[in-house]
Amino acid sequence: MNIRLHGAVLLMALALSACGAKIVKNAPPPPTDRIVAEAASPHLQAQLTWVLVSESPGSWAEEAVWDEYLVRVRNISSLPVEISGVVVEDSSGQAAMTMGSRSALIKASKQTAKRYKAQGVAVYTGLGGAGMTALGMGSTVAGLAYGSTLSLGIMGGASSSSAALGTAAGLMVTGPVLGTVGVVRAVRAHKMDKRIRARHTPLPVTLAPGEEKMLDLFYPIMPSPNTVAITYRQGGAENRIEIDTRQALLGLHLPPAKPAGDQAKATASAAQPPAKPAGDEAAATASAQP
Structure with a gap:
């Protein structure tokens, strides 16, 4: 009986490990004293203060399959400003509008991973190989700071360990346990979606003169996003400013770049003709002699 009981508890634990991401309790808030990148126009000042990604400082969601941008905007003109849209453009030039739904975010992230995978590039849920000096987070020796080693195109953001455990459990667990897994997954997904909707800032947003939000x-x-582009209206005219993030967010979600030394060696070796085996060279020399 004890053996069966312990086995059931173990199977339950294995199954629950595959129930998806969950909200981190007592997660520390992101830093508020940073300016990752900024831009300004005669009407509006905009500062990207932080980007929350999976396992990064301030992240409140385990293995989040999305990015959360914190952008401080301030009306520096004498007339109201209406911010109508904020678009982020990735390294390939693909632009995305802000989303307030967990399911929509996951679906779009999987599409991004597939698009990069078609180009032979893996996408990581965490920082990837980014130096991220603007965020104060340097790469580790392995080139992955706070990064998941799992490509989104394969498992949609779940950790490889939990996925493996979940697969093993799925082959063995009984009906009641599988039912429990489904309930836990649904509850976590609902809580995550509710948190995203509560945090998400719906647009448009109107700023009074001198107001900051x-x-x-x-x-x-x-x-590796290129820009954060903000579209706003004032006095019937539409304007746009772009925060250049190419340097500050270089390498975000991408594999670590190869060291310059290794790349130079690879280039040099490719430029040299392949050496003939020593035996073949000796045979050729002997046959050339009378």
Whole structure:
């Protein structure tokens, strides 16, 4: 009986490990004293203060399959400003609008992973190989700081260990346990979606003269983003400013770049003709002699 009981508990634990991401309890807030990148126009000042990604400082969701951008905007003109859209453009030039739904974010992130995979590039849920000096997070020796080693195109953001355990459990667990897994997964998904909707800033947002607001915006995973583009209206005219993030967010969600030394060696070796085996060279020399 004890053996069966312990076995059932173990199977339950294995099954629950595959129930998806969950909210981190007592997660510390992201830093508020950073400016990752910024831009300004005669009407509006915009600062990207932080990007929350999976397993990064301030992240409140385990293995989040999305990005959360914190953008501080301030009306520096004498007339109201209406912010109508904020678009993030990734390294391939693909742009994404902000989303407030967990399911929409996951679907779009999987599409991003497939698009990059078609180009032979893996996408990571965490920081990937980014130096991220603007965020104060340097790469580790392995080139992955706070990064999941699992490509989104394969498992949709679940950790490889939990996925393996879940697969093993799925082959062995009984009906009641599988039912429990489904309930836990649904509850976690609902809580996650509710948290995203509560944090998400709906647009448009109107700023009075001199007013400042923090926009909390969710996007599908955007590898090594180029820009954060803000569209706003004032006095009937539409304007746009772009925050250049190419340097600050270089390498985000992408594999670590090869060291310059290794790349130079690879280039040099490719340029040299292949050496003939020593035996073949000796035979050729002997046959050339009278």
